[in-house]
Amino acid sequence: MVDLQGPWTPLLGRLTLQEIPFDSPIVFGAFAFAATLAVIIIGLLTYYRGWGILWRDWLTSVDHKRIGIMYLIVGGVLLFRGFIDAVMMRTQQVMAAGPASPGYLGAEHGYLPPYHYDQVYGSHGTIMLIFAATPILAGFMNYLLPLQIGARDMAFPYLNSVALWMTAVGAGLVMLSLFVGDFSQAGWVGLTPLTEMSYSPDVGVDYWAWALEIGSIGTTLGAVNIIATIIKMRAPGMTWFRLPLFTWTALTTNVIGLTAFPVLGVALGLLLLDRYIGTHFFTTGFGGNFMLYTDLFWIWGHPEVYFIILPAWGMMSEIIPTFSEKPLFGYTVMVAATLSIGCISWTVWLHHFFTMGAGPIVNVFYSISTMLVSIPTGVKVFNWAFTMFRGRLTFTTPMLWAVSAIFMQLIGGLTGMMLAIPAINYMTHNTVFVIAHFHCVAMVTIFASVAGITFWFPKATGFKLDEASGQLVFWLFMAGTFTVFTAMFGLGFDGMPRRLAYIPYASWRPLMIVEEFGILLYCGSIAAFIYQIVVSVRNRAHNLVDVDAWGTTRSLEWMTHSPVPAYNFAVIPHVNARDEWAWRRDNGLADMLPEHYEDIEVPLNTPVPMFLGIATAGFGFAMVWRIWWLAAVSLAAVFIIIIIRSFGGTTGTVIPADAVRRTEQASRRKRRQNADNVLGDGVMAFAVKPRA
Amino acid sequence: MSQFWLFHPRGPIAQAGFQSILVDVAAMMIIIGPTTLLLLWCIWRYRRSTSTAPYTPGWSHSLPVEIVSWGFPLAIVGFLSYYTYISTYAVDPFNPRLMAAGTSADADRAPIDVDVVSTDWQWLFIYPGRHIAASNELVVPVHTPVRFRLTSATVPNDLFIPQLVGEIDIMPGMLTKQALIANRPGTYEGIAADYSGPGFSWMQFKTHVVSRADFDRWVGTVAQSPLHLDQAAFDSFATPTINSSGKRIYFSDVDEGLFGRVIQNVMAGKAYPTPSLYTEKKASYQNGRRQPGSDAALSHSEPGMSN
Numbered sequence: 001m002v003d004l005q006g007p008w009t010p011l012l013g014r015l016t017l018q019e020i021p022f023d024s025p026i027v028f029g030a031f032a033f034a035a036t037l038a039v040i041i042i043g044l045l046t047y048y049r050g051w052g053i054l055w056r057d058w059l060t061s062v063d064h065k066r067i068g069i070m071y072l073i074v075g076g077v078l079l080f081r082g083f084i085d086a087v088m089m090r091t092q093q094v095m096a097a098g099p100a101s102p103g104y105l106g107a108e109h110g111y112l113p114p115y116h117y118d119q120v121y122g123s124h125g126t127i128m129l130i131f132a133a134t135p136i137l138a139g140f141m142n143y144l145l146p147l148q149i150g151a152r153d154m155a156f157p158y159l160n161s162v163a164l165w166m167t168a169v170g171a172g173l174v175m176l177s178l179f180v181g182d183f184s185q186a187g188w189v190g191l192t193p194l195t196e197m198s199y200s201p202d203v204g205v206d207y208w209a210w211a212l213e214i215g216s217i218g219t220t221l222g223a224v225n226i227i228a229t230i231i232k233m234r235a236p237g238m239t240w241f242r243l244p245l246f247t248w249t250a251l252t253t254n255v256i257g258l259t260a261f262p263v264l265g266v267a268l269g270l271l272l273l274d275r276y277i278g279t280h281f282f283t284t285g286f287g288g289n290f291m292l293y294t295d296l297f298w299i300w301g302h303p304e305v306y307f308i309i310l311p312a313w314g315m316m317s318e319i320i321p322t323f324s325e326k327p328l329f330g331y332t333v334m335v336a337a338t339l340s341i342g343c344i345s346w347t348v349w350l351h352h353f354f355t356m357g358a359g360p361i362v363n364v365f366y367s368i369s370t371m372l373v374s375i376p377t378g379v380k381v382f383n384w385a386f387t388m389f390r391g392r393l394t395f396t397t398p399m400l401w402a403v404s405a406i407f408m409q410l411i412g413g414l415t416g417m418m419l420a421i422p423a424i425n426y427m428t429h430n431t432v433f434v435i436a437h438f439h440c441v442a443m444v445t446i447f448a449s450v451a452g453i454t455f456w457f458p459k460a461t462g463f464k465l466d467e468a469s470g471q472l473v474f475w476l477f478m479a480g481t482f483t484v485f486t487a488m489f490g491l492g493f494d495g496m497p498r499r500l501a502y503i504p505y506a507s508w509r510p511l512m513i514v515e516e517f518g519i520l521l522y523c524g525s526i527a528a529f530i531y532q533i534v535v536s537v538r539n540r541a542h543n544l545v546d547v548d549a550w551g552t553t554r555s556l557e558w559m560t561h562s563p564v565p566a567y568n569f570a571v572i573p574h575v576n577a578r579d580e581w582a583w584r585r586d587n588g589l590a591d592m593l594p595e596h597y598e599d600i601e602v603p604l605n606t607p608v609p610m611f612l613g614i615a616t617a618g619f620g621f622a623m624v625w626r627i628w629w630l631a632a633v634s635l636a637a638v639f640i641i642i643i644i645r646s647f648g649g650t651t652g653t654v655i656p657a658d659a660v661r662r663t664e665q666a667s668r669r670k671r672r673q674n675a676d677n678v679l680g681d682g683v684m685a686f687a688v689k690p691r692a
Numbered sequence: 693m694s695q696f697w698l699f700h701p702r703g704p705i706a707q708a709g710f711q712s713i714l715v716d717v718a719a720m721m722i723i724i725g726p727t728t729l730l731l732l733w734c735i736w737r738y739r740r741s742t743s744t745a746p747y748t749p750g751w752s753h754s755l756p757v758e759i760v761s762w763g764f765p766l767a768i769v770g771f772l773s774y775y776t777y778i779s780t781y782a783v784d785p786f787n788p789r790l791m792a793a794g795t796s797a798d799a800d801r802a803p804i805d806v807d808v809v810s811t812d813w814q815w816l817f818i819y820p821g822r823h824i825a826a827s828n829e830l831v832v833p834v835h836t837p838v839r840f841r842l843t844s845a846t847v848p849n850d851l852f853i854p855q856l857v858g859e860i861d862i863m864p865g866m867l868t869k870q871a872l873i874a875n876r877p878g879t880y881e882g883i884a885a886d887y888s889g890p891g892f893s894w895m896q897f898k899t900h901v902v903s904r905a906d907f908d909r910w911v912g913t914v915a916q917s918p919l920h921l922d923q924a925a926f927d928s929f930a931t932p933t934i935n936s937s938g939k940r941i942y943f944s945d946v947d948e949g950l951f952g953r954v955i956q957n958v959m960a961g962k963a964y965p966t967p968s969l970y971t972e973k974k975a976s977y978q979n980g981r982r983q984p985g986s987d988a989a990l991s992h993s994e995p996g997m998s999n
Contacts, residue, residue, distance in 0.1 A: 006968065115890045118889075185890070191887060198965040199846070199847055199963075283961075285960055285963070325747075325749060326750075327752040329752050329754075330753060330754075331753075357869065360787075367776040371769045371773060378764070382761035383761065385730050385734055386757055386761075389738065390746050390747060393740055394739075403731075403735065406731060413720075417720050418720075420776070421712055421772070421776045423708055423779035423780055424709060424716060426783060426858025427854070430859060490696070493696045493698045493699060495883060497850075500892075501892075501893045507695060510694065
């Protein structure tokens with residue numbers, strides 16, 4: 001066992017009352033905000049008698065659509081938290097520029113002491129990549145995949161729920177670290193040996209490592225599920241080369257996820273052994289080698305980058321054809337490009353440490369393998385351009401976001417090709433130039449995700465988001481992005497290192513002020529987004545949609561009702577073409593009704609994944625604070641729950657054919673009532689004539 | 693205002709880095725420029741409100757277009773692959789031709805060696821053979837090859853002088869190498885580029901490039917410092933210190949084997965642990981900014997030199 005700084009008791013481990021930072025006004029403010037929000041939510045749930053609905057329809061649900069939406073909510077909440085972190089960082093840097101800058105709240109410069117600032121940037125990166133982007137994309141994949149391939153659910157609905165709860169527990173641990181104890185100071189990458197006990201004696205690194213470890217279990221399980229679903233659950237006629245492109249990118253991304261996340265699990269596991277039982281895998285002395293961690297981390301870390309970008313490209317490849325009123329240009333080539341990017345993603349990790357002093361041959365090898373990625377990526381950009389070529393473009397909000405994502409891709413690609421050249425990398429490595437580069441690339445994912453949310457929102461809810469305020473959100477966000485990252489590239493050419501709590505040169509201040517102004521634009525965009533949601537919900541009666549919300553959609557998910565019923569498709573469709581729905585619409589087959597309905601078997605709700613989540617959360621918390629008895633009890637609970645579940649009886653239930661017919665007919669009646677509304681909006685390409 | 697140091701290199705290695713930026717951006721603009729124009733043109737030409745634009749709803753495949761869309765990036769990447777090979781060797785500090793390139797008439801001077809140790813959170817520049825060392829200040833003669841050996845007493849860091857030389861990792865228990873030649877006298881900012889803990893933001897150092905005569909005078913000044921650097925003095929120096937006042941210290945009579953011993957000690961498990969003072973509470977920084985007692989032990993020296 002290792003020596004701990006500070007007290008330890010058998011009952012509470014390292015946990016003492018002093019670990020709750022009552023005396024820090026910033027943390028206390030965050031706590032007050034979170035507590036107020038919690039009280040409001042609990043109050044609303046009680047007032048509207050929502051507890052039963054929450055339990056039955058959400059927490060215990062194994063329906064892939066509800067799980068997908070819950071993933072999106074978890075990701076959205078964490079995205080907000082990560083954004084607040086970004087605001088804090090930018091504000092600290094603009095306040096702490098130059099030796100003459102004043103200090104507040106105990107800091108010598110700015111308002112955050114370095115150790116607090118370091119935790120803020122560490123949590124920003126961890127949250128944005130692992131607990132915002134990853135769950136948001138998992139949410140999209142969960143919601144859309146079964147619909148796009150004509151299935152009723154995922155291959156393993158129960159496993160799907162377990163994966164969600166593991167991700168939520170990881171996210172919960174990160175959030176908890178804000179109020180109880182510290183978070184890691186060593187960046188989202190966990191710079192060894194800074195993460196070792198000598199240099200990070202507190203619980204921050206433990207929070208970070210356990211959150212990632214548990215969250216990565218969720219991602220791995222999710223990957224197993226999605227791969228199995230795509231391989232085994234496709235509707236009749238849905239051959240490989242009829243799969244929508246989003247499904248292809250989801251398949252590629254989850255093959256990456258399945259193969260990469262275990263590496264992260266091992267790397268973190270070895271680090272935790274160092275921290276808990278005093279081994280020397282990554283220490284500087286006693287035969288440890290911290291570069292081994294760096295290798296393992298980036299062997300996961302670089303594929304993870306493509307894990308995040310590929311589904312975004314998939315969504316862009318769905319949205320751009322829809323609003324160009326043309327099929328995707330070069331479908332086969334797009335699939336090939338997607339798969340080749342997936343393969344190359346494994347061969348480039350060393351470019352994250354070009355400066356380690358390796359010889360030129362090593363660096364040149366990884367330089368060229370890195371540049372290879374740009375070939376299929378370039379092909380994708382060309383194909384999106386040629387999809388628009390000779391099309392009929394409608395610039396709705398999803399299209400605006402998707403097309404702008406291409407431009408972010410170009411900037412990210414240009415700067416990526418700069419960083420891929422070692423001679424340039426030496427000058428820009430670990431500077432904010434790198435930060436600006438990968439934020440531009442991450443913006444592709446963010447832009448595509450917002451596009452996706454606006455695009456598929458009517459499918460999930462039955463009404464569209466408000467268009468006018470959506471455009472406002474877009475333009476504010478676009479302006480913010482341009483302002484912040486142009487200035488950041490400029491600071492990169494100054495050689496400004498990343499992760500500075502204090503800016504040593506006052507000459508960097510003007511560009512910091514520009515960045516802060518961009519952050520204000522981002523804040524405006526977030527406010528406009530909240531306004532957009534409120535307006536959309538209030539005016540939803542005017543924005544109701546039919547099956548085909550945009551009138552020019554192409555893939556299978558647009559064949560079923562909006563919102564989608566629990567069974568997805570009353571009768572599993574037979575697929576005859578790539579872009580089946582567009583094919584049916586073009587051939588006048590859009591409103592065909594099945595001859596008869598059959599009983600549909602659906603999985604039964606179960607609270608077991610939630611119980612597993614609670615036990616795992618207990619285990620994670622106990623390990624962070626070294627409360628051994630609680631860790632043992634929680635771990636035992638996990639195994640006991642799994643064993644009890646394995647003896648379980650019925651896991652499925654049947655929706656009778658009669659009920660299906662009633663739902664289908666009711667939905668058609670509703671559609672007739674809405675027909676004027678829908679046609680008036682100009683979004684429906686055909687008139688629905690329900691059969692008697 | 694920002695000076696954009698990367699655009700104003702003052703030595704052959706930084707110059708090669710800047711040149712690479714120009715070549716790479718130019719090559720990439722050959723492809724990104726037309727692509728951007730194509731995208732903008734498509735957006736403008738085929739927007740729904742222009743009724744005159746042709747519309748071909750079935751057009752989704754074209755062999756010529758696909759040949760171009762693979763061939764064009766392939767050609768650019770092919771060229772850049774060749775270029776990355778050339779440029780990587782151009783900045784390789786072990787490249788024998790490098791230290792002659794880009795220098796003026798008097799560059800055939802014997803190179804000088806500097807051993808660099810990064811601690812939590814200060815720099816130590818040891819001049820082996822001259823038995824002197826300076827903390828948080830690097831002084832080198834102009835037009836003279838400077839060869840670095842680098843290591844860290846605690847956690848990794850990066851040495852970076854934007855106008856003179858790119859980043860090189862400094863690793864505990866390991867040795868890395870770097871080299872530079874400065875072409876013009878002046879003062880350049882040196883930066884710690886890899887995050888190393890709470891004191892990282894205060895880890896800058898000035899790099900003074902001076903004439904040979906000034907350099908010799910400076911060596912003489914440092915050699916008269918009353919502070920000696922043996923293992924005990926080094927351990928005191930390496931105690932975690934946030935150098936927020938930008939303090940410099942000169943050492944004379946430097947123990948010749950010190951640099952090698954720092955590496956050996958780290959490999960044997962020696963660490964200079966971050967005291968909980970810096971970490972245990974989120975707002976306790978001001979009290980723990982400097983180590984008590986360390987100011988008294990190490991006096992503040994003035995450089996006494998002009999550029």
